[in-house]
Amino acid sequence: MYFGLSQDQTMLQDSVQRYLESASELAHVRGFAEGDNSLAESLQNGLMELGVPLVLVPEEFGGLGLGVLEAALIQQAMGRFVSPTSFTSAYAMAVIGLREAGDDDQKNDWLGRIAGGSAIIGVGLTEAIGAREGAGLKLSGDKVSGRASFVMGAELASHFMLTAGKELLIIARDSAGVSETALTTIDKTRHVIMLDLQDVPCTVLAGDAVAAQARMIDIGRVLLAADSLGAADMMIEKSVAYSKDREQFNRPIGSFQAVKHMCADMVAKLEPCRSLVWYAAYAQDHVSDEAALMSRLAKSHLAEVGKYVARTSTEVHGGMGFTDLLGLHYWFKRIGANRQLLGGPETVREEAAKLQGWS
């Protein structure tokens, strides 16, 4: 038994982290948040060079054929640097959707395009989890109409993979009949949009789309948990560094137990989350009967602990934490968005109860 990361996994995460540390430094993230999309493009190119978008693409389609654990480690690095990427949707969920529900031709076509960089597929599955305000898509022949809300990965998407009840379909972003509403959310490090479709031509995936959507959601949730883990890690590190540096009453504030205990509490809650995320990610490929449950436990628990760290870290930074100047709020908001995306904690826990026959 070995519960931990392999050398290859650690190296993979380190290399993505090293790249993002400079490529996705705060000044660049701030530029993106203020409307300059160029960071998303440069990260897309840089990450493509590292092979990151290929992790979950099977080798036979030109990918790396790695697992969800590797994807989670990459996502964790992105959360750490609040990087504007569409990795969760375009390179995890959409790839999984094609792997699970595409027929051979569809896999060849789309996975090939993904690997080659010519297709970036955003994902809209909100209505498969719970529809609000009557949103949802209806398929009629090979045309789709209706609303898909909170579609992820809109930064650079060329296409979208969307749920229409029991079907999973792909549309081109530039098709006639696609009307986009950009959303301003708390999290300006990623773009989500509303899509209103009117008779938009689409590719319907041929396989079992219900099972495929479930798996996309499971894996998407694990990655959001990993993203919050990475973001929370960074918030703790920033808190500790700030508390050693900042002096009040002629002492570093980190020498006050009130401040120390806030940091210790953050660590005590977050550290076990690391193992939970590892296991939940590993289970997606290797422990099929626990995959759905562990994804939900990881998603809901990281939502809670992430929120706690986001709030506590901001308090450790005092007034500075509240300013825009320091930029800590990008992490706070990223964690806040991750909490709601693909299902808030109560929703996800209720699903976990159902899975176990408790509800």
Next chain:
Amino acid sequence: MNLNFTAEYEDFRADVRAFLDKHKADAPSMANVGLRSEKRLKWQRILLEHGYAARTLPKQYGGFGAEPDSLKQRIIAEEFARAKVPGGIAGQGINMLVPTLLELGTEEQKEKYIAKTLSGEMIWCQGYSEPGAGSDLASLRTAAVVDGDDFVINGQKIWTSTANQADMIFCLVRTEPDAPKHQGISYLLFSMDTPGIEVRPLMTMTGRAEFNEVFFTDVRVPTSQIVGQRGEGWMVANATLTHERGMLGDPDAALSRLKSIAEIMQNEHVDGKSLMDNPVYRDRLVALEAEVYAMKFNGMRLTTASVEKKSAGLAGMIVKLQGCELNHRLAELAIDVMGEYGILFEDSPFLRDHGLWQTHYMFDLGLIIGGGSAQIQKNIISERGLGMPREPKVAKA
């Protein structure tokens, strides 16, 4: 990540299971086994003989002499828990004194004490805490003054579990009153039958006396009964803190608790409706389930770190704080689920589960405080784990 065990370990697990099948009938029950019961001593003999107690301790002192192997240790713990069979005696003598003697005792001390302690014949208690020395243990004041060939001890200890049953005590006393506090302590071993020792049970909020107070009045102990040198007691007491404990507890104890609570919720009906059908309670259960699994996997991570002989860093430092807190909150949910029945206690009619959950709820709070309080744990995590600056020393008036 690889959750499978290699053939060597699967074989080992099969051996443990075969052992348990064969000898299970000799095992005492899990609950309330008298420390001196013949059944327990016999079980300890069987465990020692087969290497399921004192597994890695040297043969010459009554151990089994196996190479340390954290995975095997974990497999033993898992299988004993699965079979609901108690492991070997895990008193403070075996867990704390024996490793200390192995590291720092004289040959004579090792021969005199270790084998008898391992066999369960010799029961020890630990004389550390005092009414005025809790978190600040090094400020302890129980005094030992040399008079001829003896130390003469006066003072008081508290939180001394099993003092009322123990044959012996390993005790921290102040022998050098003028030295700085950490350098004035000595580590002594003496019989609890020595004249001048009085043991008073210490009743706690659980309604039981899980601990004692021990009073020393002119207790004479030969100076040869010291471990290490005079003034080295603090170092002696801390020498084995980093050592692994011989027998782990059930690594899945919290998960078992969670499953019991799920069962209670399914069986508990209010107005004919199962409590599991109440979404508020259900949400609390699943939220705790996530934490239980997080701690379970954190434990697996620690096992792997131990196998690799690597420090687990923060993942290890948070276990006491988080683990005790989680157990306490599990008990809290169980009580809330039972509603008014949850307040029944001791020998009340209609009592559920022998009042176990209230006992857990209270005793677990004791565990949050004892053995390094939650606040001390947080100091350790922040200062040693995160490198945050220590509190400045208050100047003496």
